[in-house]
Amino acid sequence: MAADKVLVLGHTGLVGRAVMAASGGRYLAPAGGRREFDLTRPRSMQRLLERTRPAAVINCAGFTDVDACESQPELAMAVNAAGPEALAAACARVGAHLVHLSTDFVFGPGHRRPISESDPPAPLNHYGRSKLAGERRAAAAWDQCLVVRVAWVFGPAKPTMVDKMLARARRGEKLRVVTDQVGSPSYSRDLAPVLLELARRRVTGILHLVNQGQVSRFGLVVRALELAGLDPALAEPVDSRELGLPARRPEYSVLDCRRLRRVYPAGLPAWTDALARHLGVKPEGDND
Numbered sequence: 387m388a389a390d391k392v393l394v395l396g397h398t399g400l401v402g403r404a405v406m407a408a409s410g411g412r413y414l415a416p417a418g419g420r421r422e423f424d425l426t427r428p429r430s431m432q433r434l435l436e437r438t439r440p441a442a443v444i445n446c447a448g449f450t451d452v453d454a455c456e457s458q459p460e461l462a463m464a465v466n467a468a469g470p471e472a473l474a475a476a477c478a479r480v481g482a483h484l485v486h487l488s489t490d491f492v493f494g495p496g497h498r499r500p501i502s503e504s505d506p507p508a509p510l511n512h513y514g515r516s517k518l519a520g521e522r523r524a525a526a527a528w529d530q531c532l533v534v535r536v537a538w539v540f541g542p543a544k545p546t547m548v549d550k551m552l553a554r555a556r557r558g559e560k561l562r563v564v565t566d567q568v569g570s571p572s573y574s575r576d577l578a579p580v581l582l583e584l585a586r587r588r589v590t591g592i593l594h595l596v597n598q599g600q601v602s603r604f605g606l607v608v609r610a611l612e613l614a615g616l617d618p619a620l621a622e623p624v625d626s627r628e629l630g631l632p633a634r635r636p637e638y639s640v641l642d643c644r645r646l647r648r649v650y651p652a653g654l655p656a657w658t659d660a661l662a663r664h665l666g667v668k669p670e671g672d673n674d
């Protein structure tokens with residue numbers, strides 16, 4: 387076994403890139419694209435694990451386009467549910483601890499307070515259903531598995547909602563942003579070192595990992611506009627139904643991170659601080 391090596395899967399994605407950057411060169415990643423690692427091909431995972439024999443695997447790979455999952459539910463299940471199960475079985479064969487990423491979208495309606503790991507999931511869309519099935523199937527296949535639910539991720543690897551909104555605002559376009567979705571933004575650069583630490587300590591079970599605080603999508607965009615020195619009035623509050631996206635989203639999916647603080651007492655910084663760092667500006671009141 388490569389004693390200190392972590393195999394990062396989904397290393398071309400938003401979170402995977404941040405994990406590789408945070409690992410200081412201690413990572414392995416499949417360089418051969420889908421030929422070498424494909425969540426829909428169990429043999430590819432067995433071969434990869436047997437060849438690399440890492441101490442831990444951090445799986446950031448998945449079918450992550452929430453609206454596309456609505457029209458391709460079978461592919462969503464193959465990638466996000468059967469895939470992690472086969473990956474967990476391959477990890478079990480070589481004794482590699484598995485950190486598998488999941489989502490706040492496993493939760494459904496009716497929440498008013500931050501949601502804990504023991505609250506019952508009730509996904510509202512195919513993406514959430516496939517991710518929930520993946521959590522359960524991976525954990526059933528290998529007891530050295532940690533499911534980490536993250537949410538509303540932004541980071542440098544690729545433009546996410548915040549960056550796209552700012553780009554449009556810079557072109558002077560009006561932005562229509564929903565007020566009826568409240569969640570927990572998280573910064574890939576803050577997630578990454580904690581994911582590596584959880585893998586190193588072989589934590590198991592389910593863990594919520596997001597930056598502190600909560601906000602609506604509208605509030606997030608307004609804050610981003612303010613931090614970027616743009617006019618917050620460019621953001622127009624709308625209701626989710628007005629956007630008519632294929633996948634229904636939860637109205638409230640704020641994740642409670644108390645379990646995280648038992649294993650990682652520092653927790654993650656506030657999302658406002660993280661957003662300011664992402665945008666390369668100092669938050670208000672920071673006069674250093």
Ligand SMILES: NC(=O)c1ccc[n+]([C@@H]2O[C@H](COP(=O)([O-])OP(=O)(O)OC[C@H]3O[C@@H](n4cnc5c(N)ncnc54)[C@H](OP(=O)(O)O)[C@@H]3O)[C@@H](O)[C@H]2O)c1
Pocket residue numbers: 395396397398399400401402420423424425426445446447448449450451465487488489490517535536537538539540
């Ligand atoms: N981004 C968010 O806001 C968010 C929120 C909640 C939870 N999550 C979860 O966090 C994890 C990471 O998300 P992310 O935003 O970093 O994802 P991402 O940027 O969309 O990257 C997805 C990664 O998965 C790979 N991939 C897709 N299909 C694959 C397949 N069949 N076999 C092997 N690899 C495949 C992609 O490879 P290619 O580049 O080659 O396509 C890419 O490296 C996912 O589990 C996601 O469900 C994300």
